[in-house]
Amino acid sequence: MREISTQVVVIGGGATGVGILRDLSMRGIPALLLEQGDLAHGTSSRFHGLLHSGGRYAVKDDKAAQECIEENIILKTIAAHCIEDTYGWFVFLKGDDPNYLELWLQGCDQVGIPVREVPLEEGFRLEPLLTRKAARIFEVPDATVDGFKLLWSNVKSAEKYGGTYQTYCKVQSLWLENGRVIGVYAEDLITGETLRVRSEIVVNAAGPWSAEIAAMSGFNVDVLKDKGSLLVFNQRLFNRVINRLRVPGDGDIFVPHQTVTVFGTTSHTVELPDDHQVDEQDITYLIELGQNLLEGIERQRIVRSFAGIRPLYESVEDQDQEGRGVSRNFVIIDHQKMDGVQGLVSILGGKLTTYRLMAEKVSDWVAAKLGVHTACRTAEEPLLNEQSAEVWDKARQLIGVAAADKMMERLNEQAGAVVEAIARQPLLGQFVCECEMVTQAEVIHALQDPAVNSLDDLRRQTRLGMGTCQGAYCSYRATPMIHEAFGGWERTVKEYRLLLAERWRGITPVLWGEQLRESELARALFLNVLDLKAEESEG
């Protein structure tokens, strides 16, 4: 058993967890983050990628709306590289409830969400696919955010301040002594080694797994696990976030994301924190609802589906509510007050848009407990350092403007080494993933990171495999790199299989049209051209 000690253990490598890690590190508090999978494998990557303006909550949940608009403004400054400032529209359809419209405008006004009415003619010109049933259009500062990039930027920034993290390390139990949590026991899932971490405070930021973590020591936290399913279309159907202006419900948000569009969501309470299975009924239901904003949606190509679990906090007054009715606010639970045990705090609820604020509040609490008086700086200090203009220019010359910009955002100050590698050996500038324009040199670089243990981890770092081919071409093109990094052919084949299996889970619920054809092509490539062996079917 390996033993380490630190001041704070943060459980959970989602947005909240990495936000806390960064915040504590910036305040000079030694902290270690433990994550059972890869960073962002849970809710933080399984959402629509919308940076809320607060508009969605303006009527029912003014506190959440207020937090959203404030954080929206902050994140657009400190995390500009993770955000595409698309703006968003709230579209009021003919026949929708005019009373709600009035309440919404009042709500936005009260919490300070800037609203501009877009003339219909301009609206249809800018978004040609928008339904002609639109009666009024209002623009708000919604934007889109890349959850993976945001998380990686946070941990990389935290590392610079001395913060540490370990992925694929699953907390097995809390270490209790004399009514105090003094650390955790965890298992390194890669080596199988047990880890004992001594700490003064343990922060439970495990999102949908929070209840499981608390329950390890018999504590109860009320997390409502609310599953939302989403669809990914193969292109940008809209250039702005498109919301429906009505009581928030299912299937009323389209979010353009890089080269695709994400559309959702649904809401069902589930039992398991990793119930990511998408039901075919949900898909037909979503498509039906999507018709309201995008007529002819059934002719568009769906690449895949996915689902995430919203870890909603169910306060006493929310007890009778279903998922949509529960507040999007967050709550910090001091287990000393609740359960009489010191050294443990849980953070529940909230939204990705408010991750920084949640991290700030938790870190304030932790700092106060530890007697540290440094103030929070995460609202001012950008996640990304100023880029070297020289490196940027050189990258653009070597691999082109669009590819260079994407790479610089992903790699930040580490881009220099990758650019040098391409300059020395220009063929390393070939793309492994054409959708995300990921070069061979970048893949080689990413594979040197000890946190990248699989092709699927590589996907989350680079977005490789997330485009139209769903890994069919880019996993093949990553062959020489994974062969070298992971050692040999058998492992390479295993990585193909794991990545394609992971992608397949999201494709099977939407297996029709051009994506079905693409899947036949992928099968032909792997089973015939590359001659991999077929698997016995389960049935």
Place this chain on the structure above:
Amino acid sequence: MWDAVVVGGGLAGWIAGIRAAQRGKKVLLVTEGVGTLFYFSGIFDYGDIEGLRHLPKHPYTLFNSEAIAQGQHFVQEICPEYIINETPQSAFTVLGTVRQGDLMPRNMILPDRQEQGRFVLLVPEGLKDFFPEVVIANMAREFPGWQVSAKRMRVDALAEWVKLGKSVSSIDYSAIWRSEEGQRVLAHEIEEIKRQYQVGNKPQEKIVVVLPSLVKEYVDFSRTKPCIEEFSLPVLEMSSFVPSPHGRYFAEYLKHRFTDLGGELMIGARAVSLNQESPSENKARTCQEVIVNSKGKSLCLKGKKFILATGGLLGGGIKVGMARKSIHEGVFDLPLFVPKEWSEPQFFASQPFAQIGVETDELMRPLDPARGEVVWDNVHVVGRMLAHWDPWTQRCGGGVSVTSGYVAAELV
């Protein structure tokens, strides 16, 4: 009026067209695109024919062994570089692993593993989607008794391009290998290899040069006229990745074979519907003409027989709409067998959706699955349009397509 109108220019369509033309029939082949031949590895798989014939309704149950053998011989007849063997042969995949195949070009067939020798992999500079380190490691693993080494090479014409970091597709390289300059460069490289490894008086080692994207077959009819120069060492072709040089030249070759036999060709035309004789009760109908959209014009093409070779899901002959609410065959609107379970949780498993297609009688005429009756009297369905098979897990893609195309041509 044609004796046969073949709809679809993939493997099954071409085989049907060429065989029918060879039999002296007046044949028209209508195709929208180039089919899926551009994914062709260069190898025909027949699979475990006897085993597959035990599967109820598998296309192989429609053919006797004689027909299957005739189809194989027909491939060899039109393309003599393909060798028929009692047992399957082996070739290198593009990753240097060994794959079996039932019918492959002479130049692809691997030497005996029991022998000793040396492979020298020629690595053309900047070849896209080709990974020499992996290939070498795999070749060494597959042939433990053999030495494996690599020799990098460049072609002057591409030197500046590659220096910029631009890759070269295998299609481009294969075109270079067919040019005079390419042949000269290859001959020179191979001569150097020979000098390097056959020095002094040490016992002669068997040396085999391995070269990706070399396509030596499909010569006479492809009109791309490669030199037929023999090299000073045996040269082994690797099977193709996509886009496939083998597929490209094979498609070209088949096209010329067909037109040289008097076949008529219409490319870029999409068959969309048909006209029929006024239907009578309880009798299979006869199709009189298909309607084809081409360059904004609609044409009616009359034929005695129609061969449907539109390539199933991958080829585009079967369209599956959103949420699978609509599934249809695009030309004749034929009834389809649609499996109830659609997919398996493992990606590499045999997928139920692959079984989708047209059920036929033993003459490959479409059946109505509900009533079991022939729908069209003069329509024959071939290749991937047939139901109840999976070419990728059953490894019989070439076998079913060649045989069904050949047999359909015999029915014209």
